[in-house]
Amino acid sequence: MEKEVICLSCPNGCHITVQETSPGEFQFQGAKCERGEVYAYEEITDPKRVVTAVVQTDSEEMPYIPVKTDKPIPKRYINPLLVQLYKQKISLPAKCGQVIIQNYMETGVNVVITRTFPLDLGK
């Protein structure tokens, strides 16, 4: 099996060809540095992404509030997580950093709110 991965560790953006020589054994070609191989290995075996979304609230003034996973989460969890988030309803006020899902599916990843509302301008 041969796959191409574009490394995102730095702006070089190396195109790395990954070959699975035997199950679990990989050969890398095209990486200008070691970080590329580390990146490509993870991209092939267990790619992760930070997920951001908006979740419904009980407020008319701010009907949706933005959230994110506090760490990258394995890709296979993304769709089920989104389904769960879209079912959720948050009651305001909410604070930036407030956890709404703790340790999602035992991944060690939390979902947190990324915007404070209402925000007291105090003047």
Added chain:
Amino acid sequence: MQERNYDVLVIGAGAAGMAAALKVAEEGLKTAIVDREPFLGGILPQCIHNGFGVHLFKEELTGPEFAERFIQDVVKSDIDIYLNTTATSMAVHQPVKQVNLCSSEHGVFRINARAIVLAMGCRERNRGNLGIPGTRPAGIFTAGLAQRLINIDGYMPGKRVVIVGSGDIGLIMARRLTWTGAEVLAVVEILPYPSGITRNIVQCLNDFNIPLYLSHIITKIEGKERVEAVEITPLENGAPNYTKTFKVECDTLLFSVGLIPENELTQSAGIKINPETGGPLVDTRLMTSAEGVFACGNVLHVHDLVDWVSDEAQRCGKELINFLQGKTEKIEQGKVIAGANLKYVLPNRYRLGEKNRFSMRSLIVRDKATLVVRQGEKTIRQFTLRHVKPAEMFHVELKQEDLNDLVSNGELLPIEFSLS
């Protein structure tokens, strides 16, 4: 008409406006910040994806989080905040500047200030700027508008989407739409290379197998009430080859085809504009052609990273303070010229006796490019750049000792940047 007096008025409370206002307020100057939206933060609250703040805060934040770092500081400061407030006109060619404003709370009113910071940001180019033939149905949005609809208002703009232009907002929206249940059928880019950064190509298109058509254009929009389909045609040697035109059925079209600094207010006040950037011409103090009026952020030139906007705004604030304290009222400045393969270099002047920082944009895609700086005939500095492309702005700094006191016809010799 009600009048209020300040040392400094900042127009626009986005990333640039907040950073500039904080800098000048720190110095004890009486400062006001106005914005037409009902919230602080400008465009950031709708940019819910992450990747902001890597340079400034050394961590990856989402847009709302990045904004909130500044908002908290603005709230704690002595800055007066005017929201839901639009600046309609200004008189700036006098020591005390007058800005006319209107808001639901204060009605029509005026702010008098000794200095002004223009920080109005930019807006999106749209279908009208491209001139695409076809009907005028519903379902055509700019990418940023679609972003606002989804992320702030909670509406889906459509179900089957084609995106025109591969700028970063368009790419981000491809992922956003996919994650909210829409199908993104194609991204169509006129240039032979993507306009967005590699990270977004990988994580927003490749992750979802969304096809990117480079060197392709939309040649027709179909549909009466609502968009029904678009025709996509490849460019060959710069001309569309209609024998290879194909049709994609869709109900929504998003445009991500560039941003324009928003300078109607600036222009109507008689401030000179740089045609290459669409922003005001500024000298080494980031001061426009009107004395005491400064500009920073996307209203000056469109940035790719908000980190550089904040950075430029803080520098602008510092220059404004020096100006009001009379430290830079009369400084000698030489012209700055954007030479070969550069779209622009900013600021448009340099000065002696200290380091000078310049921002610029390349017209070419190249690995290991060489940037040469000349003063008159003499090469004063040379930089090797690992990779340049039009989509990524870059910065260089000239040291005090790089610049010579060379005068011709009573003026400092211009310096010219060129890229090869």
